[in-house]
Amino acid sequence: MQKKAVASLASIVALAAGLATAAQKAGKKASDGVVGSPVASRFSRSAKVWKLSARNSARFAVSRVRGIGSAEARRAELDEQFAIKTAADVAKELGEMKGVLMKAGQLISFIFEALPDEAQDALATLQADAAPMAPTLAAGVVRDDLGKPPEKIFLDWTDMPVAAASIGQVHRAVTPDGRDVAVKVQYPGVHEAIESDLDAAEVMYAMFSSMMLKGLDAKGLVDELRSRMREELDYRLEASNVAEFEQRFAGHPWVRIPKLVPDYSTEHLLTTEWIDGMTFDQLRRQESTETKQRAAEVLWRFSQNAIHRYGIFNGDPHPGNYKFHHDGSVSFLDYGLVKRWSPGEWETLKPAMDAIIVDRDPELLVRRMESSGFLRSGHGLDAGLVYDYVSSPYVPYLTDEFTFTREWMRDTLATILDVQGPHAPVIEQLNMPPSFVILDRVIWGVSAILGKLEAHGPWRAMLLEYTNDGEPATELGATEAAWTRSRSSH
CATH class of the missing domain: 1.20.140 (Butyryl-CoA Dehydrogenase, subunit A; domain 3)
Known part of the structure; x- marks a missing residue:
């Protein structure tokens, strides 16, 4: 190890x-x-x-x-x-x-x-705890976007952020009408930094694919990342994402979305209601197994609901973006990196996923991977070897019951990254269609979180609820199905 x-x-x-x-x-x-x-x-x-x-x-x-x-x-x-x-x-x-x-x-x-x-x-x-910007810089962003310094805008403003991450940092404040809010302030200069990194990444991907991943569409992959990252830089877009998720999950039994405060949201500022809750580390260390299992299923179902039913999903699933509650419900805080399926995107990807999970058919998988752009025709790869490789992250959905673990995550990722191992011929020719980039990030991110929580469940039957209109496989599934029916009846 x-x-x-x-x-x-x-x-x-x-x-x-x-x-x-x-x-x-x-x-x-x-x-x-x-x-x-x-x-x-x-x-x-x-x-x-x-x-x-x-x-x-x-x-x-x-x-x-x-x-x-x-x-x-x-x-x-x-x-x-x-x-x-x-x-x-x-x-x-x-x-x-x-x-x-x-x-x-x-x-x-x-x-x-x-x-x-x-x-x-x-x-x-x-x-959530990276190096913050100086208080005067954060105050300057507020002044530039709202016309006054924060102490003249808010009844209370904390100069030191409560969290700092890759694009901006979060300050706690109180609005003039007494609302406790979280104000995300974008770092000055981060736009130029991201453009520089993405320009560099495009050249790196091209070099990488020429040496090893000969089938990789480097330009398409980086273009997709660039588009999503540029959207993340405009907090007005994130504000609209928050409002949309808030509407789509209104009244949900165990998903919590912070309410947008539009009067204090701009291109570089995003203000939402303040939400108290446990961090991921606190959940892991302090809560019962039952609560952790419930929270894990909530995280998983939130992403599946968004991907399969709404066609818009959060592409940044890491623990700093969540607040956890003692009843197992979860508050989802960040909506900067959001992917929306464009017409036909999911319809192009889904057949290959079904060939792995529903049909479990290597020959069918290869044909569908060729159709969807994962493989070029004439590759000459053995279908069994292809299936063995690409199905490895989906093992939880190939059995009736499965427990995610850190060891499973470690070994699966080692298989995917082993460019000199038995799957080397597949890795060399495999392409990642741009449409799959953000979804792949979600698959790995959610699986990693479930592994740390040792989440157990009938994941195959649960997934079929979303992909094939299957019957609810758990108590949470039945609760969500009832909520969905009540919304559709109104």
Whole structure:
């Protein structure tokens, strides 16, 4: 496990270094960031990741030298120490840099189960506790967008944020009419940082696919990410997303959506009602197994409902975006990275998913993967090998009962990333259609959360509720079905 942990941390450093290299190859000019802002200029961002890579390469070399001639247990201990120190270093640097790189770190922080617990804890700070911007900068954003400084807009305003993440940070405030609210303030300069990272990523993906993933449509993949990230930068779009989710889940028995406060929401400010609740870590440590199981099913059903029934879903499923409650209900807080199915998108992807889960037919899967753009015709791959590889994340839906675990998540991700293993021919030719990019992020993100909660259930029958109008498989499923019927009758 320790060796896998080191490899996972090395992949983080490689990602950062790859982005820096690609940015230089793209020939991008350095542009100045905002003075005092946590968002670095293009030049300084490249310098940071190069230093990060150099520091951790040296750290890795030292750990290897110290391990020469030592017992296997000692080498394993050194590997684990390397992983923990590297994770803390990565979290610090990416937390200061914000943007796409920080989002990558957030995803890694809870998906890569090969990391030691201490390393995951270090990276978990990227979910809600990254380095904030100076109070004067946050106040300046409020003044620029609302015409007055925050102390003249709100009855109460906390200068220090309650959370800081990749695009903005959240301040607690009280409106003139006495409402307790959360005000998300966008970092000055983050737009330029994200554009720089995405420009770099396009070159990196192209280099990566030319060496290993020859079937990858790098441009289409990055274009999809760029579109979603640009939308996330406009808080007016996020405000409309909050309002839509609030309407779609109004009166839901266990999904909570914060109410939008439109009078204090602008392009760079998003204000919603304040919601108290437990963090993911508090849920895991303090609550009963029953409450954790209920919360896990709520998280899963929220995403399935949105994907299959509404065609609009949150594409950023990480623990910092949720508040948990003692009855197992969940408040869903963030609606910046939202994917909407365009006409025909889901209809193109669904047949391949059905071939895995419903039909369990390798030959049918390959034909449908060719039709939907996952494979090019004439690939010559063995259908059984293709099915064995692409079905691995969907094992929970291929059996009547399944328990998600961190070990299952670790081993499944290792299979997907093993470019020198038995599935190498499939990996080399596999493409990811742009339509699938955000959905894939949701699949992995939700699975990782369920693994940490050791969620057990009849996931196959539950999924068929949404994909094939199946009968409710659990108590929560029956409750949601009753809520859906009551809404349709009005």
